[in-house]
Amino acid sequence: MIHFKNISKIYSPHMVALENVNLIIKSKEFISLVGSSGAGKSTLLRLLIGEEPPTMGEIIVGDVSINSLSHQELPYLRRKIGTVFQDYKLLATKTVYENIAFAMEVAGKHDLEIMEDVPQVLSLVGLEGKAGQFPHQLSGGERQRVAIGRALVHRPDILVADEPTGNLDPVNTWEVINLLLKINELGATVILATHDNNIVNNLERRVVLMDKGRIIKDDEKGKYLI
């Protein structure tokens, strides 16, 4: 379970990114965070992975209050959360295989386990033949699938996807969304931030609508209407 309690993020009096946000996300839920650019979706996700601290309020993941984590403890939180970004954030100097293996290596997984799991994930995201290639040799859709592979290879409890389809064409978009659904079926909580109403309306899952740093609507099986 993830609990955002009275979260505010204020960069300056004129730049309030989040204002008193309260949100509970149940375990194994698939939730879409929608709203126009600048609504505060990305900020909320950044706070969740501890990239920045909130100005006020508390975020609880499982039974851990992440505000109380030290800089040294943050990596342990992040190993439980898989993250996918709009700009992929792959390691440019590592191959596809190494990018995915990296998430397991940092968690101190055994070599044998890595050799077993990475090929499985590669086939799950449909990149069996591209293991030895570097990110710059891949298309946008392929890069995003590598990023998803990296995010799910260490079997995280939570998968956070921040506009994962923002740079993709419709075909690749649906491949990515279907992967997220599959990961959710396998037991992970998925939080998807997007401004693509087409995706949200087809998913028929919980939708949280944000605007100007506030949550203005929260529907089970919601639609995103503009």
Add this chain to the structure above:
Amino acid sequence: MKEKILTALKRVIKSGLNSFWRNRWISTATIGVMVITLGLITGLFLISVVAGSILSDLEDKVDISVYFKLETPASDILKIKSELEGLSDVKGVEYVSREEALAKFQEGHQNNPLIIKSLEELGGNPLEASLNIRAKVIDDYESVASFLESSRFAGLVDTVNYRQNQKVIEKLSSILATVRRSGLAAILVLAIVAVLVTFNTIRITIYSLREEIGVMRLVGASNWYIRGPFIVEGILHGLAASLLTTIIFYPSVLFVSPKVSAFLSGIDLAVYFKNNFFQIFLLQTLVGVALGVISSLIAMRRYLKI
């Protein structure tokens, strides 16, 4: 636990070797700048060795002599000698007896019959016994001279030639001090400039990898796991630069050495370089590795804050 650390170490080393090779153009640039830095430092080091040996050669040529009155018994002079040798400023004292002085004088003027003849006419030995004193440092002559003039033996002393040469010795001493001081300052400044240039090159490299470092943090890597490969790379850069510098320097020193010896006799750079080869190589490697590792660590700090 131990196994985990070993696994992490293995991965860090492998990743460091990998990125050393994959970023070989960046590595080459870094090593290139480092070779220049190490070359400069080694060059300055050798120059300071040459300069130092010139200066101490010069210093060694300075000594003072004390001449004793004719009737002074040799046993008194030897007593003074041993007392002088007890002084901490004194490096060595040489006793020249009246007979030795005469013998030297005759030898020095054996081709001048006029002087030999007048010496014979004088009958007896007109020369005084003396002590040649060498101080450890050129500035100490003043205190040695005043010791002689004020000691209980002062009555036996005829002249101390320091007083005649005092101006010259003081002048030389101040020139030596200035040359040493400004030489050291110049070496330090140049070395600092070279180190800063290397540091900046590495900083730019790390800057180009800042996003990569941030991504590693976001994927859950600990700071030391991220730093590790950079440390490995820094060590490799240092080692490679040190090897390359040696490969360049060795033949250069062999080539330059005879020319230096021709100018300044008594200085053999090649022999010095060969005798101290391992110390110089070790120094270069240490400087290179420290420069590579410390620069990376400092340059990375801000990108690890995520």
